[in-house]
Structures are given as C-alpha cells and as structure tokens.
Amino acid sequence: MEVSLKSLAEFLFQRRCLKEIKAPNLDSLSQNVSNICIDSRHVQRGALFCCLDGTKRRGIEFAHDAEQNGAIAVLATERIENLNIPQLIVTNARDACGYASAYFNGLPASRLLLIGVTGTNGKSTTTYLIKSILDAGEMRCGLIGTIIYYDGEKEEEAERTTPQAPLIQNLLSRMVKNCCHACVMEASSHGIEQGRIVGCFYDRAIFTNLTPEHLDYHGDMDKYFAAKKKLLEKYMRGGWKVSTNVDDVYGKMIQETFEPYALSFSIRQRKKGRFYGSIVSSSLEGIVMDIVLPDGITLANVVLPLIGEHNAYNALAACSTAWSLNFSPDVIRRGLETCPPVPGRLERYFIEDGSICVIDYAHTPDALEKALSTIRPLCGGKLWLVFGHGGDRFRENRPLLGSVAASLADHIVVTMDNPRSEDPGEIALQIVEGIKSSSRDPDYKIIIDRKEAVHFALDHARANDVVLITGKGPERQIIFKDHVVAYSDFDALKEWCDSRGKKFL
Missing domain, CATH: 3.40.1190.10 (Mur-like, catalytic domain)
Known part of the structure; x- marks a missing residue:
C-alpha cells in the first residue's frame, strides 16, 4: 500500500493528534512513506521517523541522524531547528506513532x-x-x-x-x-x-x-x-x-x-x-x-x-x-x-536415569511459589531449584524469592539471570538473605555461572528427583552491562545430557 505523507498527516489530523506541519514546501508532502521508524539507526530512504523519548534521551536528539539516513519527515511534539524535511508536530508522539503505523499498514x-x-x-x-x-x-x-x-x-x-x-x-x-x-x-x-x-x-x-x-x-x-x-x-x-x-x-x-x-x-x-x-x-x-x-x-x-x-x-x-x-x-x-507445549512454561524433560528437569519462566515471588507448589506434591524424590534474579529490576523481590525457595525446595542453587548493570554476585547474596531467614534451613549453594549451576544440580539429582530451573524460560541469551552472551536453559540441559551419555525419554 502506497501512503503519501500528506494522506498520513490528514489521518493524524482526523485522530486529533496533529497540531501543525512545518514543511520546506507543499511538494515535500506528496512523497510516499516507505516505512515507520523509531530508531534512527534503522532509518532508510523514505521513512517517517517518530521522535519517541526514551528513559535517558529525547527522541528529537536523533532527528538529524534520521534525516541523514534518508528520512523524508519526522514526527515530534515540538519544532526541531535546522531540519530540512517536513515535521509533523503532534500532541502525543507515542499515540501519533501508533496511529501512523496503523494507517501505513492499512489499518x-x-x-x-x-x-x-x-x-x-x-x-x-x-x-x-x-x-x-x-x-x-x-x-x-x-x-x-x-x-x-x-x-x-x-x-x-x-x-x-x-x-x-x-x-x-x-x-x-x-x-x-x-x-x-x-x-x-x-x-x-x-x-x-x-x-x-x-x-x-x-x-x-x-x-x-x-x-x-x-x-x-x-x-x-x-x-x-x-x-x-x-x-x-x-x-x-x-x-x-x-x-x-x-x-x-x-x-x-x-x-x-x-x-x-x-x-x-x-x-x-x-x-x-x-x-x-x-x-x-x-x-x-x-x-x-x-x-x-x-x-x-x-x-x-x-x-x-x-x-x-x-x-x-x-x-x-x-x-x-x-x-x-x-x-x-x-x-x-x-x-x-491438543495445545502444544509452551516453551519455558513448566516445560518437562524426562531423563533416562529417572530424574526430571523442568524449565520455567517464573521470575517473581508469586510465580516461583506457584511453580514450586505445583511440582512439590508431584515430586517423588528431592526438589532441586536453580534460579537467580534480573539486574536493574525490582530489588525488593530478591529476598522474597529466597524465602519462597527455602520454604519449598530441598536443594537450592542460586545463580545469575540477566545481571545487566549489576554485579550478579551481589544479586545472589540478596537472594540468600531470604533463604537464611527461613526456618526450614534448606541446603543451598551459590554458583554464578548459570550453565555450571544447572550441571551441578543435574549431576547431584537422583532418580525421581526434580530439577526446576526458573527465571529465563525460553530466553536465548544472558544480558550483561556491555555485552550479551548466547545461552539457554534447554541448551545447558542438552549439553549435560550429551556429555553424560544421557537421553530424554
């Protein structure tokens, strides 16, 4: 569907989003829009760049980069100086971006x-x-x-x-x-x-x-x-x-x-x-x-x-x-x-030695309690738990997660999740505070390397034991402050099975 900048602007006006248009000339509004972008690095020739504010920087700071990359217009809540392409000035940039995207794609x-x-x-x-x-x-x-x-x-x-x-x-x-x-x-x-x-x-x-x-x-x-x-x-x-x-x-x-x-x-x-x-x-x-x-x-x-x-x-x-x-x-x-398995949602793997591994996305105290409470009465042996908590997230949950783990698991291995800008060791210690506060006093160990932690639990689990790995579910990477590492809990399980000569039943 071909969408001209003029017709898109008219649609935004009908949605009561558009306040004014600042354009070098009327002919510049007759151009067709090729794409809607919110990241100036992804702008290509013909795109409309929507200036959306982030947590640290304002969207209008990237308007000139977008122009240099081929944008034919920008959408913003205020006029931008020294810009040589049309500017659609709107009341709310996020709302206008949504409506513009819907119109561009044919509603x-x-x-x-x-x-x-x-x-x-x-x-x-x-x-x-x-x-x-x-x-x-x-x-x-x-x-x-x-x-x-x-x-x-x-x-x-x-x-x-x-x-x-x-x-x-x-x-x-x-x-x-x-x-x-x-x-x-x-x-x-x-x-x-x-x-x-x-x-x-x-x-x-x-x-x-x-x-x-x-x-x-x-x-x-x-x-x-x-x-x-x-x-x-x-x-x-x-x-x-x-x-x-x-x-x-x-x-x-x-x-x-x-x-x-x-x-x-x-x-x-x-x-x-x-x-x-x-x-x-x-x-x-x-x-x-x-x-x-x-x-x-x-x-x-x-x-x-x-x-x-x-x-x-x-x-x-x-x-x-x-x-x-x-x-x-x-x-x-x-x-x-006939619902297919939901990746990372109490995803079960039966191993030929009699132990069972379960991978789940649970990363809040409530979700972890539900996962553990579900498995506890179904577990014929000991219940192992491998988990951590994401960095730059709600810190108050960490001791609560530890307390929940201690109340229901027999053996706990505290590891990393996505540490982001935080020290994964410090996150682990905050979780351990909750484990120590429990009257149940379960066995626990800190192993920061997540794959090593998974392998440790699987090595020590016995027939009828369940190893529950929570927090990441189907995620395929670990996020650090300045880099990302490829990783998945399933891959860690599969690597352990392959290296130990084990098979899934």
Missing part, C-alpha cells in the same frame, strides 16, 4: 478479531491455549507475545512481550495478508502505558491475575493495576467482553468495575452464570479437570497437557473467551487437549 486491526491478554502471570500460556482452540475451530490465528510472534505463516523469536507500535502493526498486516481471521496478543503493562498498542482495538480481553512486579517502573500496585485496567478503558470496541479471574482480588475488581462486559471464572467458588473448574487428578504428565460452562454444560475429564492449578486457571480463561465467541464445547475441549 489491519479493523480486519481481525483481536484478543488481548493482560495480567502478571499466565499471559503466554493463555495465548497458546486460545490459539489452539481457534485452530481447532478452523479460525486461522496469529500470535504476539513474550515467546514468539506468529504471522500466520512463520514464527520469529520475540524481542519483548508487547513490541513497539510499528512492529505490532506490521505483524497484524502480515496476518491479514496470510489469511488470519484473528490475533491473540499479550498486552504488558509497559506496552499499555507506553502506548505501543495505540492503533489496536480489541474484541475480547483476559485478565489473569495481578501480583507485585515492575514496581520499579510503576511505583506501587495501584498504578500497576491502573496500567493494566487501561486496556479495558481505552482500547476495546463494539460488543466487547473481558474474561477475569475472580479468585484474584484484582480480577474481582475488574469484574465489579466492568460488570456488563465481564465473564468471570473461578476454581474456588461455583456460581450460576460463572465458568467453574475443578481438578480431578494431577501428575507430571498433565492435569485432568472438569469445566462447567455458564449454560450448565460440563466438559468432563478434560485432559490438559499442562501441569499446575495456575494452568487450570489459564484453561478457564481461554475457555471463557472461546465460549463467548460461540465456539462449541467439543471444539473448546479439542483445543485445550
């Missing part, structure tokens, strides 16, 4: 059923479950989330949970071209707060739960909740619905605030008109659960290839959303039971 959100999943934990698994149900119902579905971006034809490794607006709109456009009818997307609090989803309007939303995370960014839980709630206040359309977990205090608040639009689900309380789930049996192979629909129909003995009560909640979230879209109970069951 793809208007041609898709959009489902947004928000909350602290469970977003990725819930998106996989929803996609699996839609696939079972022969509705082609794209996916944008923490683990992958899928455009209906190919997968690519995700850079962040909710990408920047130009990439979101490009992905949605590719989904339309690839004959997708729907997209399920994780909506992070950062993504919502920073306007990355501007240009998207959702038909369905899911609120999974809310526990302390990203408080270094949001400040407190009230502001964190307000960011999540903004998805429902600002980005929904038409006869929208939100599925919410009423066993979570914040999920209950969502139900009360958005009562006419809310579909509630619970494991704790069975109530007429509510989705209700109960776990029949559980093992390291998966869970069997009953699901009662609001119309009274029961999906009995659904065999879910996932483990843990929290995944029963995720199944209810996916089920309620699909039910509201008129998918049949048989399709819902088939989608839940």
Whole structure:
C-alpha cells in the first residue's frame, strides 16, 4: 500500500493528534512513506521517523541522524531547528506513532478479531491455549507475545512481550495478508502505558491475575493495576467482553468495575452464570479437570497437557473467551487437549536415569511459589531449584524469592539471570538473605555461572528427583552491562545430557 505523507498527516489530523506541519514546501508532502521508524539507526530512504523519548534521551536528539539516513519527515511534539524535511508536530508522539503505523499498514486491526491478554502471570500460556482452540475451530490465528510472534505463516523469536507500535502493526498486516481471521496478543503493562498498542482495538480481553512486579517502573500496585485496567478503558470496541479471574482480588475488581462486559471464572467458588473448574487428578504428565460452562454444560475429564492449578486457571480463561465467541464445547475441549507445549512454561524433560528437569519462566515471588507448589506434591524424590534474579529490576523481590525457595525446595542453587548493570554476585547474596531467614534451613549453594549451576544440580539429582530451573524460560541469551552472551536453559540441559551419555525419554 502506497501512503503519501500528506494522506498520513490528514489521518493524524482526523485522530486529533496533529497540531501543525512545518514543511520546506507543499511538494515535500506528496512523497510516499516507505516505512515507520523509531530508531534512527534503522532509518532508510523514505521513512517517517517518530521522535519517541526514551528513559535517558529525547527522541528529537536523533532527528538529524534520521534525516541523514534518508528520512523524508519526522514526527515530534515540538519544532526541531535546522531540519530540512517536513515535521509533523503532534500532541502525543507515542499515540501519533501508533496511529501512523496503523494507517501505513492499512489499518489491519479493523480486519481481525483481536484478543488481548493482560495480567502478571499466565499471559503466554493463555495465548497458546486460545490459539489452539481457534485452530481447532478452523479460525486461522496469529500470535504476539513474550515467546514468539506468529504471522500466520512463520514464527520469529520475540524481542519483548508487547513490541513497539510499528512492529505490532506490521505483524497484524502480515496476518491479514496470510489469511488470519484473528490475533491473540499479550498486552504488558509497559506496552499499555507506553502506548505501543495505540492503533489496536480489541474484541475480547483476559485478565489473569495481578501480583507485585515492575514496581520499579510503576511505583506501587495501584498504578500497576491502573496500567493494566487501561486496556479495558481505552482500547476495546463494539460488543466487547473481558474474561477475569475472580479468585484474584484484582480480577474481582475488574469484574465489579466492568460488570456488563465481564465473564468471570473461578476454581474456588461455583456460581450460576460463572465458568467453574475443578481438578480431578494431577501428575507430571498433565492435569485432568472438569469445566462447567455458564449454560450448565460440563466438559468432563478434560485432559490438559499442562501441569499446575495456575494452568487450570489459564484453561478457564481461554475457555471463557472461546465460549463467548460461540465456539462449541467439543471444539473448546479439542483445543485445550491438543495445545502444544509452551516453551519455558513448566516445560518437562524426562531423563533416562529417572530424574526430571523442568524449565520455567517464573521470575517473581508469586510465580516461583506457584511453580514450586505445583511440582512439590508431584515430586517423588528431592526438589532441586536453580534460579537467580534480573539486574536493574525490582530489588525488593530478591529476598522474597529466597524465602519462597527455602520454604519449598530441598536443594537450592542460586545463580545469575540477566545481571545487566549489576554485579550478579551481589544479586545472589540478596537472594540468600531470604533463604537464611527461613526456618526450614534448606541446603543451598551459590554458583554464578548459570550453565555450571544447572550441571551441578543435574549431576547431584537422583532418580525421581526434580530439577526446576526458573527465571529465563525460553530466553536465548544472558544480558550483561556491555555485552550479551548466547545461552539457554534447554541448551545447558542438552549439553549435560550429551556429555553424560544421557537421553530424554
């Protein structure tokens, strides 16, 4: 689709984003835009450069670099001196970037059923479950989330949970071209707060739960909740619905605030008109659960290839959303039971010597407690835990993580996560403070090198022991202050198996 700078500016004016245009001459507005960029290093001839402020520097500082690299115009909230290309002066650069990206890509959100999943934990698994149900119902579905971006034809490794607006709109456009009818997307609090989803309007939303995370960014839980709630206040359309977990205090608040639009689900309380789930049996192979629909129909003995009560909640979230879209109970069951493994979400590997390795993304105290509590009663031997915590993240969580680990694990190996600008040794010591505060006094060891830590636990685990490795999940690198190292927990496990002559069962 060819988009002229003039038509794009007119669209921004219609969206009440555009304040003025500063241009060398009228002819300069007739040029076609080739791309929307927010990084001056990626600008090529014909691009519109959006001046978005970062945490340390302002976007307008890079406007001249963008011009030199071939930008035909910039989008900014103020006039920039000594610039020889048109300037679209807008009220809010992030909102305008989102709308510009949507217009440039042909307004793809208007041609898709959009489902947004928000909350602290469970977003990725819930998106996989929803996609699996839609696939079972022969509705082609794209996916944008923490683990992958899928455009209906190919997968690519995700850079962040909710990408920047130009990439979101490009992905949605590719989904339309690839004959997708729907997209399920994780909506992070950062993504919502920073306007990355501007240009998207959702038909369905899911609120999974809310526990302390990203408080270094949001400040407190009230502001964190307000960011999540903004998805429902600002980005929904038409006869929208939100599925919410009423066993979570914040999920209950969502139900009360958005009562006419809310579909509630619970494991704790069975109530007429509510989705209700109960776990029949559980093992390291998966869970069997009953699901009662609001119309009274029961999906009995659904065999879910996932483990843990929290995944029963995720199944209810996916089920309620699909039910509201008129998918049949048989399709819902088939989608839940055939959901593919979710990378880094209690991902299980059975080793021929009898031990089991589980890789999980859990990196908050609440998520770690859920992972450990899930595995503890299913573990026939000792429970080993290998974990750390990310640098430049909410430090108050570190002793809490240690305390949770000490309360449920038998052997703990504290290691690095993504240390970023911090000393991984110091992070480990802050975690150990929480371990030492526990009355349970488990065995623990600090091994900073993550691969070495994983190998140590696997070497010492015995038959029926479980080695749980948390914090990174499917991530494929470790981030330091000034460099990045290739690494994945699965690769560390695979290397250990190969070097010890072990095989997966």
